[in-house]
Amino acid sequence: AQRVTQPEKLLSVFKGAPVELKCNYSYSGSPELFWYVQYSRQRLQLLLRHISRESIKGFTADLNKGETSFHLKKPFAQEEDSAMYYCALRTSRAGNMLTFGGGTRLMVKP
Amino acid sequence: DGGITQSPKYLFRKEGQNVTLSCEQNLNHDAMYWYRQDPGQGLRLIYYSQIVNDFQKGDIAEGYSVSREKKESFPLTVTSAQKNPTAFYLCASSVTGQGAYTIYFGEGSWLTVV
Numbered sequence: 184a185q186r187v188t189q190p191e192k193l194l195s196v197f198k199g200a201p202v203e204l205k206c207n208y209s210y211s212g213s214p215e216l217f218w219y220v221q222y223s224r225q226r227l228q229l230l231l232r233h234i235s236r237e238s239i240k241g242f243t244a245d246l247n248k249g250e251t252s253f254h255l256k257k258p259f260a261q262e263e264d265s266a267m268y269y270c271a272l273r274t275s276r277a278g279n280m281l282t283f284g285g286g287t288r289l290m291v292k293p
Numbered sequence: 294d295g296g297i298t299q300s301p302k303y304l305f306r307k308e309g310q311n312v313t314l315s316c317e318q319n320l321n322h323d324a325m326y327w328y329r330q331d332p333g334q335g336l337r338l339i340y341y342s343q344i345v346n347d348f349q350k351g352d353i354a355e356g357y358s359v360s361r362e363k364k365e366s367f368p369l370t371v372t373s374a375q376k377n378p379t380a381f382y383l384c385a386s387s388v389t390g391q392g393a394y395t396i397y398f399g400e401g402s403w404l405t406v407v
Contacts, residue, residue, distance in 0.1 A: 187335075189335075226398050226399065226400045226401070227336075227383065227398040228398070229395055229396075269335060269336065280338065280341065281336075281338075281396060282338075283328075283335040283336040283337075284335050285334055285335040286335045286336075
């Protein structure tokens with residue numbers, strides 16, 4: 184069975200500090216990983232996906248199959264990064280199912 | 294304006310009553326989903342539907358029911374059998390079989406049992 188674990192429920196950093204939101208997964212097949220973000224009073228939206236190998240709003244995430252991790256990183260946090268972040272795993276079960284982690288609330292203090 | 298619309302945004306229900314949450318999308322997506330969001334537990338899949346007139350149980354389907362009579366609509370009924378229904382409910386949709394997979398979410402519905 185697939186599982187996504189985000190060990191930190193809350194992560195608090197100061198503006199300008201580096202930030203890393205951890206995500207570990209377990210899945211026997213070939214994983215497809217995503218990060219979703221939910222800003223205050225906004226709907227949940229896609230931040231980035233591992234297959235694109237892109238940087239969005241300064242965030243990057245590298246899939247490490249050896250460590251089964253997909254940590255989200257940003258070198259210099261901004262106050263507007265404060266939000267709820269969810270790591271998600273797409274599986275082959277019935278097509279496009281997403282399994283979500285428990286989420287990490289990022290608070291960037293001035 | 295395209296997207297996914299959930300209604301109502303806030304709903305109060307008395308214990309023992311059924312309540313139905315609406316989800317409508319005009320994105321022409323084949324697949325639709327219902328998730329429940331609880332603090333610290335992330336999003337858990339309740340039901341999903343890949344095509345009209347067909348749907349499958351997710352991880353926490355007990356106490357819920359759905360229908361998919363139209364491509365655009367996927368209503369969720371929270372029945373009196375659901376033991377802890379107070380939660381935030383999210384509807385989503387996606388295109389099946391799309392290589393660059395993206396799932397779109399509604400704004401959610403808050404259900405409170407009083």
